[in-house]
Amino acid sequence: MASNDGDSDHRAQVGTGAAGQSRPTGGAAGSVSLAVTVNGTLHTLAVDPRSTLLDVLRERLDLTGTKKGCDQGQCGACTVLVGGRRVLSCLTLAVMQDGASITTIEGLATDGVLHPVQQAFIDHDAFQCGYCTPGQICSAVALIAEGRAMSADEIRDLMSGNICRCGAYPNIIAAIQQAMGQP
Ligand code: FES
Ligand code: FES
Numbered sequence: 001m002a003s004n005d006g007d008s009d010h011r012a013q014v015g016t017g018a019a020g021q022s023r024p025t026g027g028a029a030g031s032v033s034l035a036v037t038v039n040g041t042l043h044t045l046a047v048d049p050r051s052t053l054l055d056v057l058r059e060r061l062d063l064t065g066t067k068k069g070c071d072q073g074q075c076g077a078c079t080v081l082v083g084g085r086r087v088l089s090c091l092t093l094a095v096m097q098d099g100a101s102i103t104t105i106e107g108l109a110t111d112g113v114l115h116p117v118q119q120a121f122i123d124h125d126a127f128q129c130g131y132c133t134p135g136q137i138c139s140a141v142a143l144i145a146e147g148r149a150m151s152a153d154e155i156r157d158l159m160s161g162n163i164c165r166c167g168a169y170p171n172i173i174a175a176i177q178q179a180m181g182q183p
Contacts, residue, residue, distance in 0.1 A: 034098050039107025047094050054078045054089035057104060065105040065134045076162030079135035080104050086142035105134035117141050120175040128166035136162045140176045152177065
């Protein structure tokens with residue numbers, strides 16, 4: 001599993017059934033079974049064992065909020081949370097996550113109320129094109145839960161795996177500080 005913590009080593013069909021479960025789907029020869037809970041819903045699919053988690057999320061589950069930037073583990077646009085830990089879904093084989101609980105940007109809001117990090121990004125205008133934003137927000141949610149960042153510099157360091165081509169970094173840092181309750 002490829003983590004995205006900004007440290008030095010950073011670098012078909014699915015039918016929805018009752019009770020928030022998807023129906024198992026058949027697959028082509030060579031496919032393997034995968035069961036993952038995504039944003040609280042259990043999905044059981046047959047997938048190509050070479051499929052990345054990113055492609056399964058976007059192309060099989062229609063969760064296109066998670067973005068494909070470089071597809072090489074360098075930009076962080078594909079960051080999602082697996083068991084609360086941020087990972088690069090473009091470098092993670094989906095079959096490695098069998099049984100995992102995954103949260104994407106679509107799963108952060110609760111009952112129509114934005115997650116505090118989402119609200120902070122809006123409050124601080126922490127994006128321009130928005131392409132990096134889902135990954136930035138997922139990464140920031142995990143960063144705060146990790147509890148390691150105590151200053152703006154530490155936030156910058158621990159968010160270094162998430163690139164913003166629009167250069168919204170000052171606003172992103174301010175948003176994360178707001179969500180952390182820092183002045
Ligand atoms: Fe995964 Fe760029 S798309 S790191
Ligand atoms: Fe455009 Fe970050 S807002 S890449």
